[in-house]
Amino acid sequence: xxxxxxxxxxxxxxxxxxxxxxxxxxxxxxxxxxxxxxxxxxxxxxxxxxxxxxxxxxxxxxxxxxxxxxxxxxxxxxxxxxxxxxxxxxxxxxxxxxxxxxxxxxxxxxxxxxxxxxxxxxxxxxxxxxxxxxxxxxxxxxxxxxxxxxxxxxxxxxxxxxxxxxxxxxxxxxxxxxxxxxxxxxxxxx
Amino acid sequence: xxxxxxxxxxxxxxxxxxxxxxxxxxxxxxxxxxxxxxxxxxxxxxxxxxxxxxxxxxxxxxxxxxxxxxxxxxxxxxxxxxxxxxxxxxxxxxxxxxxxxxxxxxxxxxxxxxxxxxxxxxxxxxxxxxxxxxxxxxxxxxxxxxxxxxxxxxxxxxxxxxxxxxxxxxxxxxxxxxxxxxxxxxxxxx
Numbered sequence: 001x002x003x004x005x006x007x008x009x010x011x012x013x014x015x016x017x018x019x020x021x022x023x024x025x026x027x028x029x030x031x032x033x034x035x036x037x038x039x040x041x042x043x044x045x046x047x048x049x050x051x052x053x054x055x056x057x058x059x060x061x062x063x064x065x066x067x068x069x070x071x072x073x074x075x076x077x078x079x080x081x082x083x084x085x086x087x088x089x090x091x092x093x094x095x096x097x098x099x100x101x102x103x104x105x106x107x108x109x110x111x112x113x114x115x116x117x118x119x120x121x122x123x124x125x126x127x128x129x130x131x132x133x134x135x136x137x138x139x140x141x142x143x144x145x146x147x148x149x150x151x152x153x154x155x156x157x158x159x160x161x162x163x164x165x166x167x168x169x170x171x172x173x174x175x176x177x178x179x180x181x182x183x184x185x186x187x188x189x190x
Numbered sequence: 191x192x193x194x195x196x197x198x199x200x201x202x203x204x205x206x207x208x209x210x211x212x213x214x215x216x217x218x219x220x221x222x223x224x225x226x227x228x229x230x231x232x233x234x235x236x237x238x239x240x241x242x243x244x245x246x247x248x249x250x251x252x253x254x255x256x257x258x259x260x261x262x263x264x265x266x267x268x269x270x271x272x273x274x275x276x277x278x279x280x281x282x283x284x285x286x287x288x289x290x291x292x293x294x295x296x297x298x299x300x301x302x303x304x305x306x307x308x309x310x311x312x313x314x315x316x317x318x319x320x321x322x323x324x325x326x327x328x329x330x331x332x333x334x335x336x337x338x339x340x341x342x343x344x345x346x347x348x349x350x351x352x353x354x355x356x357x358x359x360x361x362x363x364x365x366x367x368x369x370x371x372x373x374x375x376x377x378x379x380x
Contacts, residue, residue, distance in 0.1 A: 021232065023252030024313055028235055028298055031305030036228065042211065045218055062213030100308055106330040107300035114293050115221030125216055138332040140296040140339050147337040149330050168206055
């Protein structure tokens with residue numbers, strides 16, 4: 001327990017390109033070991049938007065297949081997503097966000113609000129409202145009218161003024177309509 | 191404006207090891223382009239804890255010098271930290287967290303709370319309270335008693351039951367005492 005922090009840091013050079021934080025005990029570091037890799041939080045974002053199928057993640061994120069497959073595997077192993085057979089096509093799979101994954105919503109909301117504030121100039125692509133009262137969420141996902149943190153399933157997502165009204169991929173097209181978060185997103189077969 | 195998303199995605203393969211998200215317009219992606227690189231959010235965490243000096247970041251994070259220097263430069267260029275001469279040693283520099291950096295607190299708090307919930311079993315290292323009322327913060331940095339998001343300067347950080355009581359580095363020792371976030375941390379010269 002009293003192992004010197006700098007002793008553990010001794011191999012941090014070799015770990016610099018890995019994804020763990022061997023010298024850091026803190027829970028932020030633990031979180032980043034799961035969701036800190038490049039693209040990972042954007043996969044979780046899409047899952048919260050209702051994306052469930054490999055091909056839908058692929059066209060919406062526009063990332064290499066190998067990266068997507070690795071991220072989906074990491075998130076499934078970490079219990080953030082659950083891989084299961086599709087109801088309508090049991091030989092295909094879908095990735096459904098779990099309770100643990102839903103709990104990442106406040107962090108994603110806070111990062112998004114910070115990104116919008118920091119790199120303003122562009123209008124928001126999406127607006128988020130508390131279904132119960134219609135109030136736009138605060139920066140950390142709280143409802144300024146009702147006072148508390150709004151559970152992700154009670155958030156409605158609407159197109160914002162910055163959104164491209166004629167996107168080319170079917171997932172972006174499906175996301176043009178107002179929808180609740182988590183509501184499964186379906187696209188026409190490509 | 192109507193450039194096809196998949197057209198832009200055409201070069202994402204070559205970008206896979208970069209830090210931008212050329213196919214993604216969203217503000218979460220913009221945020222991650224600044225704070226999504228490995229170690230970056232832990233540097234911001236330390237800055238919010240009051241760490242200001244290069245050597246203090248170095249001993250507390252235990253990361254290679256080149257990585258730390260690169261992250262400090264990225265964060266300074268992005269306006270998250272401000273590099274300025276030390277008051278007591280004008281030929282040395284310190285990195286002070288800006289308003290823009292303070293605004294990352296809810297995202298860090300949310301990630302930390304998620305990490306603690308997800309990888310339980312260990313007791314929390316640090317507790318965070320609303321100075322005004324003494325209530326422990328909720329998962330997104332809100333005060334359950336007062337209702338709103340607590341500004342980072344009104345947060346008191348206390349050692350939690352999981353914290354090593356005899357850490358080896360001077361920054362960890364300084365963080366054993368209760369302190370307000372942002373309060374400049376000073377260590378004995380090494």
